[in-house]
Amino acid sequence: MKTLNTFYIRTYGCQMNELDSEIISTQLQMRELKKVDDEETADIIILNTCSIRDLSEKKVLGKLFEYKKDKKDKIIGVCGCMAMSQKETLLKKFPHLDFLLGTNNLLDINKILDNILSKKLQEKRVDLNYEIGLENFFAKRENKIKSSISIVRGCNNFCSYCIVPQTRGKEVSRDSMSIVKEAKYLANEGLKEITLLGQNVNSYGLDKPNSKILFPDLLYMLDKIDGIERIRFMTSHPKDITKDLMLAIRDLKKVCEFVHFPMQSGSNKILKAMRRTYTIEYYLEKVNLLKSIVPNVTIGTDIIVGFPDETDEDFDQTYKLFDKIKFDTAFIFAYSPRKNTLASRYDDNISNTLKQQRLQKLLKLFHKILEDKYRKLIGTKKEILVERFNKDKKILKGRSREFEKIIFEGDEKLIGSLQMIDLESFSHQTLIGRLTNNKNF
Numbered sequence: 044m045k046t047l048n049t050f051y052i053r054t055y056g057c058q059m060n061e062l063d064s065e066i067i068s069t070q071l072q073m074r075e076l077k078k079v080d081d082e083e084t085a086d087i088i089i090l091n092t093c094s095i096r097d098l099s100e101k102k103v104l105g106k107l108f109e110y111k112k113d114k115k116d117k118i119i120g121v122c123g124c125m126a127m128s129q130k131e132t133l134l135k136k137f138p139h140l141d142f143l144l145g146t147n148n149l150l151d152i153n154k155i156l157d158n159i160l161s162k163k164l165q166e167k168r169v170d171l172n173y174e175i176g177l178e179n180f181f182a183k184r185e186n187k188i189k190s191s192i193s194i195v196r197g198c199n200n201f202c203s204y205c206i207v208p209q210t211r212g213k214e215v216s217r218d219s220m221s222i223v224k225e226a227k228y229l230a231n232e233g234l235k236e237i238t239l240l241g242q243n244v245n246s247y248g249l250d251k252p253n254s255k256i257l258f259p260d261l262l263y264m265l266d267k268i269d270g271i272e273r274i275r276f277m278t279s280h281p282k283d284i285t286k287d288l289m290l291a292i293r294d295l296k297k298v299c300e301f302v303h304f305p306m307q308s309g310s311n312k313i314l315k316a317m318r319r320t321y322t323i324e325y326y327l328e329k330v331n332l333l334k335s336i337v338p339n340v341t342i343g344t345d346i347i348v349g350f351p352d353e354t355d356e357d358f359d360q361t362y363k364l365f366d367k368i369k370f371d372t373a374f375i376f377a378y379s380p381r382k383n384t385l386a387s388r389y390d391d392n393i394s395n396t397l398k399q400q401r402l403q404k405l406l407k408l409f410h411k412i413l414e415d416k417y418r419k420l421i422g423t424k425k426e427i428l429v430e431r432f433n434k435d436k437k438i439l440k441g442r443s444r445e446f447e448k449i450i451f452e453g454d455e456k457l458i459g460s461l462q463m464i465d466l467e468s469f470s471h472q473t474l475i476g477r478l479t480n481n482k483n484f
């Protein structure tokens with residue numbers, strides 16, 4: 044095998060995967076490998092994968108079939124959730140695949156490469172337990188304005204449809220001091236915004252009975268770090284969202300007024316079958332409490348349509364609640380049965396056509412809600428963190444504290460700064476504005 048000089052890494056799925064890819068890339072760069080943007084010139088190809096829905100897995104399988112025809116002398120590896128969910132079969136099914144690296148073995152990447160180079164055998168590291176040492180490894184970030192920090196890995200919830208507890212293992216909260224240290228490291232690198240990541244950030248600290256630091260406490264610690272201007276977090280499970288957290292959002296200057304806490308369905312019957320452990324009444328109570336404590340808060344949700352036995356009435360309840368709550372961001376998915384989950388034992392009895400019809404109907408409602416909201420925002424101002432140019436390098440893009448996407452014309456030197464924008468119009472899901480002249484906001 045030739046010497047290794049370059050690698051290509053492609054990330055599928057969520058922000059946690061994006062972060063894991065940076066952890067892998069940093070280690071490869073530490074052994075003097077250069078990251079390249081195309082598969083052709085790479086000596087190593089890494090697919091960091093997602094298993095959340097069938098479509099996510101199909102995209103990767105398609106790639107693996109492609110490489111089968113034309114592997115050349117490249118090393119090819121699968122990391123992330125598919126390395127976990129298909130650990131028994133992938134290496135057999137794809138003999139040209141060189142390694143599987145699971146979500147709890149990120150620090151093993153270089154050992155794996157060394158073994159492949161010396162033994163020329165397929166390698167597999169797919170532990171289900173939290174990886175020791177990971178909390179003290181800080182990835183180099185490509186984005187110099189904003190990035191994420193993992194604060195809880197794994198998930199203990201076992202929602203009946205979800206494969207994540209199988210692919211990422213049990214919930215483990217990271218030591219608070221190492222989180223603070225990583226946030227300071229990012230501030231020192233010049234980053235302005237951090238997003239705290241976990242499948243359920245609200246349960247931070249609950250797995251450590253001796254720790255007194257829960258999620259709101261962590262926010263208070265991070266809010267003090269000089270240089271960081273904004274703090275976001277996701278995802279919040281409604282069952283664990285507390286009044287203390289709401290007060291922290293209200294009182295802490297840097298914590299943004301946006302909460303992503305997925306409702307999943309508006310029908311109690313479906314929520315029960317999903318094992319979400321809350322009712323719609325409870326969910327609404329939390330939404331109302333949050334809005335009363337943080338009046339300008341925006342709320343994001345995930346919704347699954349077409350769960351087994353979802354009747355027209357069940358969907359109608361989801362639709363009506365969606366309209367009542369008027370979510371500010373929404374990811375809407377068609378139910379996709381996942382192997383070895385509880386729901387995979389139920390009959391997947393909603394046709395794809397009906398799932399798509401329901402999805403489109405909800406999407407249409409969501410777009411109408413956004414339009415109504417954006418229309419009302421015209422003529423007002425919002426503070427944004429300027430993140431980057433768009434592709435043609437003419438328009439700058441940023442987000443408000445409440446997570447609205449805003450574009451405006453401006454100079455490159457504004458990137459990384461907070462700016463006030465007068466909102467003038469909108470197109471699709473983007474607000475359009477111009478820099479406010481008055482700098483004394």
Ligand code: 5AD
Binds near residue numbers: 095096204307376380
């Ligand atoms: N089918 C469809 N959507 C799913 N999600 C999780 N599992 C499935 C599945 N089997 C959605 C949930 C979750 C989001 C990350 O993905 O809405 O909140």
Ligand code: SF4
Binds near residue numbers: 199201206280
């Ligand atoms: Fe999956 Fe539920 Fe855990 Fe979210 S909370 S990762 S939906 S099991």
